[in-house]
């Protein structure tokens with residue numbers, strides 16, 4: 001696992017407070033910097049109508065409404081720790097008219113679901129704000145609720161190879177008070193360490209912002 005991951009900027013308490021504060025304007029960043037990746041993640045997840053899907057850290061629901069659209073006869077659960085983000089998501093999701101979902105206000109370190117409950121677990125732009133020592137316990141929790149043969153699809157800010165992509169991590173090092181505090185990570189080695197396989201990883205930049213989409217599969221009978 002030879003990658004330099006910068007120290008997380010905020011504690012969980014500060015992160016929750018920050019997203020409560022940023023919720024009213026979050027969609028601006030979400031659409032400008034991240035829409036291309038969201039689209040790609042949905043293609044890679046290849047959700048089939050009728051599946052059970054979990055989105056962790058659903059934020060304002062930008063991705064959640066897209067999952068629902070693709071899964072009118074299935075079930076979708078969403079989890080987030082920020083009350084204000086969940087409230088924004090709820091408003092957006094209500095407008096779809098669909099009823100096949102539940103939103104949960106909770107920390108993803110302890111998901112309120114049975115083992116092997118989901119066909120797909122999606123999570124976007126969360127690991128890149130959390131302390132690196134939390135990655136494995138959190139990913140193990142995602143794995144616990146995923147069925148054998150199920151797929152995990154993660155999107156993160158990642159390391160950029162070109163100077164334009166490196167600007168964002170440069171800004172992170174400068175500690176500007178306004179940005180939410182994400183830095184580049186590569187999730188695949190962590191997933192590999194806990195037994196996921198059949199990886200697919202793509203890198204795309206949007207306005208120079210470097211993100212990765214990583215898909216892994218949980219082996220049947222791997223706990």
Ligand SMILES: C[S@@+](CC[C@H](N)C(=O)[O-])C[C@H]1O[C@@H](n2cnc3c(N)ncnc32)[C@H](O)[C@@H]1O
Nearest residue numbers: 019030057058059080081082085107108124125
């Ligand atoms: C950068 S936003 C991404 C939101 C959404 N996934 C998207 O792509 O638009 C990070 C989200 O993670 C949520 N979050 C932070 N820590 C969390 C935790 N421990 N458990 C669940 N959600 C968390 C925040 O409240 C926020 O909504």
